[in-house]
Amino acid sequence: xxxxxxxxxxxxxxxxxxxxxxxxxxxxxxxxxxxxxxxxxxxxxxxxxxxxxxxxxxxxxxxxxxxxxxxxxxxxxxxxxxxxxxxxxxxxxxxxxxxxxxxxxxxxxxxxxxxxxxxxxxxxxxxxxxxxxxxxxxxxxxxxxxxxxxxxxxxxxxxxxxxxxxxxxxxxxxxxxxxxxxxxxxxxxxxxxxxxxxxxxxxxxxxxxxxxxxxxxxxxxxxxxxxxxxxxxxxxxxxxxxxxxxxxxxxxxxxxxxxxxxxxxxxxxxxxxxxxxx
Amino acid sequence: xxxxxxxxxxxxxxxxxxxxxxxxxxxxxxxxxxxxxxxxxxxxxxxxxxxxxxxxxxxxxxxxxxxxxxxxxxxxxxxxxxxxxxxxxxxxxxxxxxxxxxxxxxxxxxxxxxxxxxxxxxxxxxxxxxxxxxxxxxxxxx
Numbered sequence: 001x002x003x004x005x006x007x008x009x010x011x012x013x014x015x016x017x018x019x020x021x022x023x024x025x026x027x028x029x030x031x032x033x034x035x036x037x038x039x040x041x042x043x044x045x046x047x048x049x050x051x052x053x054x055x056x057x058x059x060x061x062x063x064x065x066x067x068x069x070x071x072x073x074x075x076x077x078x079x080x081x082x083x084x085x086x087x088x089x090x091x092x093x094x095x096x097x098x099x100x101x102x103x104x105x106x107x108x109x110x111x112x113x114x115x116x117x118x119x120x121x122x123x124x125x126x127x128x129x130x131x132x133x134x135x136x137x138x139x140x141x142x143x144x145x146x147x148x149x150x151x152x153x154x155x156x157x158x159x160x161x162x163x164x165x166x167x168x169x170x171x172x173x174x175x176x177x178x179x180x181x182x183x184x185x186x187x188x189x190x191x192x193x194x195x196x197x198x199x200x201x202x203x204x205x206x207x208x209x210x211x212x213x214x215x216x217x218x219x220x221x222x223x224x225x226x227x228x229x230x231x232x233x234x235x236x237x238x239x240x241x242x243x244x245x246x247x248x249x250x251x252x253x254x255x256x257x258x259x260x261x262x263x264x265x266x267x268x269x270x271x272x273x274x275x276x277x278x
Numbered sequence: 279x280x281x282x283x284x285x286x287x288x289x290x291x292x293x294x295x296x297x298x299x300x301x302x303x304x305x306x307x308x309x310x311x312x313x314x315x316x317x318x319x320x321x322x323x324x325x326x327x328x329x330x331x332x333x334x335x336x337x338x339x340x341x342x343x344x345x346x347x348x349x350x351x352x353x354x355x356x357x358x359x360x361x362x363x364x365x366x367x368x369x370x371x372x373x374x375x376x377x378x379x380x381x382x383x384x385x386x387x388x389x390x391x392x393x394x395x396x397x398x399x400x401x402x403x404x405x406x407x408x409x410x411x412x413x414x415x416x417x418x419x420x
Binding site: 181185187192224225229231232235250251257261 | 323394
């Protein structure tokens with residue numbers, strides 16, 4: 001009986017430690033956004049349908065991420081779902097605590113406003129929570145094993161990285177202001193710069209991991225198969241984030257394209273770096 | 279057993295998956311086409327755009343009576359090639375007898391080729407006014 005209660009106690013400790021790590025990760029990943037006023041404003045003025053879309057795509061995204069970084073191959077989708085929901089819960093809790101401590105949410109506000117503010121912060125926080133748990137738990141051995149990555153997996157990891165860094169900067173007004181200040185030549189230059197940076201990352205990771213690209217691979221081969229699709233993924237994520245944040249409403253095609261290129265820059269860096277980090 | 283499995287895997291990792299998978303190439307080339315068309319689009323725009331300064335049309339979209347105030351929704355369109363910031367729109371309503379009502383709103387940004395909405399609040403219904411008009415007072419460059 002004593003050994004049983006001991007087992008329970010250590011189980012409890014493990015759960016608490018896991019949750020603590022998740023909360024730490026959520027905090028690290030979402031603090032920049034928790035302290036950005038545009039994110040608070042989005043919490044109350046953002047179209048509710050888009051908030052629902054955001055949350056609806058977050059869950060499968062987290063499940064995919066949980067599958068990618070999960071260290072056990074035998075895990076079923078139920079475990080991934082549980083992990084994702086747990087990450088969301090931790091993310092929402094961290095957001096609630098931080099936002100109410102900073103008086104961003106308070107009792108004088110409507111439920112709609114408070115829930116909106118928490119919901120939008122939950123997405124980056126949940127990604128952080130999931131990553132932190134995995135980073136701490138995963139052994140070197142398991143990380144070695146996961147080096148082997150499918151092509152679709154690579155693109156998925158890139159999408160996560162793009163989403164994460166894109167989410168960091170997309171709510172700020174600067175993102176839109178930059179696109180207004182830029183002329184079309186700037187956009188061309190920014191696309192080329194994004195591609196060049198991405199390709200640098202692709203090469204660095206390709207050689208380090210030795211998974212996809214061997215030193216014998218000509219640069220253009222990797223460029224076409226990894227960098228270009230990666231940039232398209234980053235641009236699509238950029239467009240999606242802009243739409244979710246209502247930055248495309250009533251805006252001409254040209255201006256939307258400009259904004260996609262501007263946000264595509266951090267997104268592509270995020271996408272390329274994610275392959276290195278995850 | 280798991281040892282062998284892992285060994286196989288690491289071996290698989292070293293093996294050149296580079297052997298150009300068709301799918302990868304299809305996606306890669308399609309992405310290349312997309313990126314190139316983006317570059318061509320911006321390049322074309324850069325050459326063809328004559329850089330016209332912002333020009334506006336302000337139109338009344340709707341009038342709603344809410345608690346005694348008439349909310350007049352203004353749709354402001356920028357036809358120029360450049361984005362305008364801090365665009366001030368003034369609405370003047372002359373009810374006939376009595377004082378003229380003047381209201382102003384400021385649009386933070388009106389991007390080139392895009393439109394923005396706002397509302398002016400009057401105490402008289404514009405439909406019954408003798409004179410009612412909008413004018414764009416000014417703007418700054420972003």
